[in-house]
Amino acid sequence: MDPRYCAQDIIRCDLCERNVVQSHCELCHVNLCKACVGEHLSDSTKRHRVVPYKEKISTPNNPKCPKHSKNCELYCEQCDIPVCSTCISSGNHRGHHLSDVLQKLSSKSKDIEEELKELETKIYPKYEEIASEIKAKKESLEPHYRKLTTAVTKQGEDWHREINVIVNKKKSEIDEMKSKHLAALNKQENEIKQITAEVDQCIVDMKKILDSNDVSLTSGYKSRNTEFRSLPPKVNVSLPAFSPHQINTEQLAQMFGSLSALSIKTEEHGYTMKTLEDISSPPVKPLLDEPKLITTIDTGRKKLCSVTCLSDEEIWTCGGDKIMKLINLQGKLLKSIQTKSGYIPHNIAVTRSGDLVYSDDDTRTVNIVKNKQIQELIRLQGWIPYCVCSTSSGDLLITMYSDDDKQSKVVRYSGSTETQTIQFDSKGKPLYSSSNYAKYISENRNLDICVADNGAHAVVVVNQAGKFRFRYTVYSSTNKRSFDPLGITTDSQSQILTADSYNNCIHILNQDGQFLRYIDNCDLYFPFGLCVDTKDNLFVAECERGKLKKIRYM
Incomplete structure (x- = not known):
C-alpha cells in the first residue's frame, strides 16, 4: 500500500486482513468482519463480547495482566486487583470473591464520578472560599497594624511631651535657685565692698592724723575698730543636687501601655460530606x-x-x-x-x-x-x-x-x-x-x-x-x-x-x-x-x- 494514502485506508479485519471491519470483540480486542465473527466465537476456550465496531470507542478495554500479558477478565475483591485466567489457575486467588472486571470498572467509574462531583462542587469551592478569606484577612492586616503603630507612636509622643514638660520645669527650678543663690552672694559682696571702702577710708584718715601732728585732729579721732572687728554674717548656701530615680524598664513599659497577645491558633474546618447548610439543618417547611x-x-x-x-x-x-x-x-x-x-x-x-x-x-x-x-x-x-x-x-x-x-x-x-x-x-x-x-x-x-x-x-x-x-x-x-x-x-x-x-x-x-x-x-x-x-x-x-x-x- 502506498504510504501516502495509508491514513485514508479503511480498517481491515484482524483475522482475514481483507474485509472491512464490522464488529469488535471487547474481551479479545480483535476487529472482525462479518464473515469472521462466527469463526472467532467458535473458540470456546475464551469468553467473548462482540459489539458493533462503532460502539468500540465508548467501550472500556480489559486491562492486561502485568504477570502473564493476558487480558484480565475478572477482578479479585479480596486482593483488589484485576486477574487473568492464569492468575486464577495458579491458586493464588482460591476462595476469593471474583467479579466481572468491566462491571467493577463501571462501579469504580461511578464512584470516581461522585468524588469528582464532590471535588468540583463542594471541596474545591471551599478551598477557594478559604483562600478568599485569607486574602481578605491579609488585606485587613496592614491597616490594623498601621493603627497599632500609630497608637504606640502617639503614646510615645505624648510621653516625650510630658517628659519635656517635666525637664523644662526642673530647668526652670534650677535657674530660679541659681538666681536666688547669685542674689545672696551679690548682696554679701556689696556689703563687704562697702565695709572695705569704709576701712580704707579709716586707714587714710588715721595716717593723715599721724603725719599731721595736729592736736585738734588727734583729739577728734574716734575709733571704729570695734565696729570693724564685728565681721558681717557669713552666708552659707546648701547647693542643690539632682538625684535621678533609677529607671525601672519593666515598670516603665507597663505604665506606657500594653499590647494584647497575638494569638495564632489553628482549628479544623471540619469538612465532611455535609455542606454548611446541612449542619443542624432545620426540618423542611414547605x-x-x-x-x-x-x-x-x-x-x-x-x-x-x-x-x-x-x-x-x-x-x-x-x-x-x-x-x-x-x-x-x-x-x-x-x-x-x-x-x-x-x-x-x-x-x-x-x-x-x-x-x-x-x-x-x-x-x-x-x-x-x-x-x-x-x-x-x-x-x-x-x-x-x-x-x-x-x-x-x-x-x-x-x-x-x-x-x-x-x-x-x-x-x-x-x-x-x-x-x-x-x-x-x-x-x-x-x-x-x-x-x-x-x-x-x-x-x-x-x-x-x-x-x-x-x-x-x-x-x-x-x-x-x-x-x-x-x-x-x-x-x-x-x-x-x-x-x-x-x-x-x-x-x-x-x-x-x-x-x-x-x-x-x-x-x-x-x-x-x-x-x-x-x-x-x-x-x-x-x-x-x-x-x-x-x-x-x-x-x-x-x-x-x-x-x-x-x-x-x-
Whole structure:
C-alpha cells in the first residue's frame, strides 16, 4: 500500500486482513468482519463480547495482566486487583470473591464520578472560599497594624511631651535657685565692698592724723575698730543636687501601655460530606399555597421604615422621627430610645446579645445601645453608613456609599475593627450600584451576604468570603412593574425574602436565587422593612401606613 494514502485506508479485519471491519470483540480486542465473527466465537476456550465496531470507542478495554500479558477478565475483591485466567489457575486467588472486571470498572467509574462531583462542587469551592478569606484577612492586616503603630507612636509622643514638660520645669527650678543663690552672694559682696571702702577710708584718715601732728585732729579721732572687728554674717548656701530615680524598664513599659497577645491558633474546618447548610439543618417547611395574614399592628407611626425582632413577641421599629420604639404584638410601647444626635436613624438591627444597633447617616456613625446608654461604635470618614445587620458570628455588616455617590460597598466589622471589604467582583467590576439608593442587607443561614440593591433593581448575593454568587433582577411576569427591592431578610430554610415596594409584594427566592413565589395576597401597601422571628413568621413594615403585618408563609 502506498504510504501516502495509508491514513485514508479503511480498517481491515484482524483475522482475514481483507474485509472491512464490522464488529469488535471487547474481551479479545480483535476487529472482525462479518464473515469472521462466527469463526472467532467458535473458540470456546475464551469468553467473548462482540459489539458493533462503532460502539468500540465508548467501550472500556480489559486491562492486561502485568504477570502473564493476558487480558484480565475478572477482578479479585479480596486482593483488589484485576486477574487473568492464569492468575486464577495458579491458586493464588482460591476462595476469593471474583467479579466481572468491566462491571467493577463501571462501579469504580461511578464512584470516581461522585468524588469528582464532590471535588468540583463542594471541596474545591471551599478551598477557594478559604483562600478568599485569607486574602481578605491579609488585606485587613496592614491597616490594623498601621493603627497599632500609630497608637504606640502617639503614646510615645505624648510621653516625650510630658517628659519635656517635666525637664523644662526642673530647668526652670534650677535657674530660679541659681538666681536666688547669685542674689545672696551679690548682696554679701556689696556689703563687704562697702565695709572695705569704709576701712580704707579709716586707714587714710588715721595716717593723715599721724603725719599731721595736729592736736585738734588727734583729739577728734574716734575709733571704729570695734565696729570693724564685728565681721558681717557669713552666708552659707546648701547647693542643690539632682538625684535621678533609677529607671525601672519593666515598670516603665507597663505604665506606657500594653499590647494584647497575638494569638495564632489553628482549628479544623471540619469538612465532611455535609455542606454548611446541612449542619443542624432545620426540618423542611414547605411554602403555603396561600400566605396568611396573622395580625396587623398599628405602630402609631406616620412612617415605618425598619423593623427587627428582639424576640418572637417584641419588635424594634424606626422611621420618620428620631425615636426608636420597642413594641409588642399588641402594639404596646415597651421602650423608646432617642438617637444621640437627634437625627432620624437610617436603619436598625439587634445583635446576638440583644443590644440595639442603629446607623446615623447624618453623623456618619453606627451606634449601639447598652442599658439605655448610647455608645458610638464606628465613625466613618469619606463614607456614609446606610443599612446594618448583625451576623451569626457577632460581626456587623454595613452597607455604605461614598461622599460623591460614586461608590458603594459592604464592610464587615468585629466590634469597631474593620475586617473585610466587599466592593468588586473577580474582574474588578463594582458589585453594587454607585448611587445612594437603599441597600438593605441580611446574612443568610448558609453565611451568604444578601443585599437588596434598590439602585440596581437587583438582589446581589456573595458568599462569606465576598465572592460573587448570583444577581436576581426580577421574575418574569407581565403583571409586574419594574423590580423595586428594599427590605431583605432570610429564614431558617436559607430562603431570601425581599420587599418589592412599588409592586406591593414580597419575592421569595431559594438560596441559589431561583424564584419560588410571591406574597401578594395580604393587602400589602408599599412594603419596606422586613424581618422574621424564630418560627419563620414574617413581619412586614408598611412604610406609608405605619403598620406592621405578621404573615405566615410556611
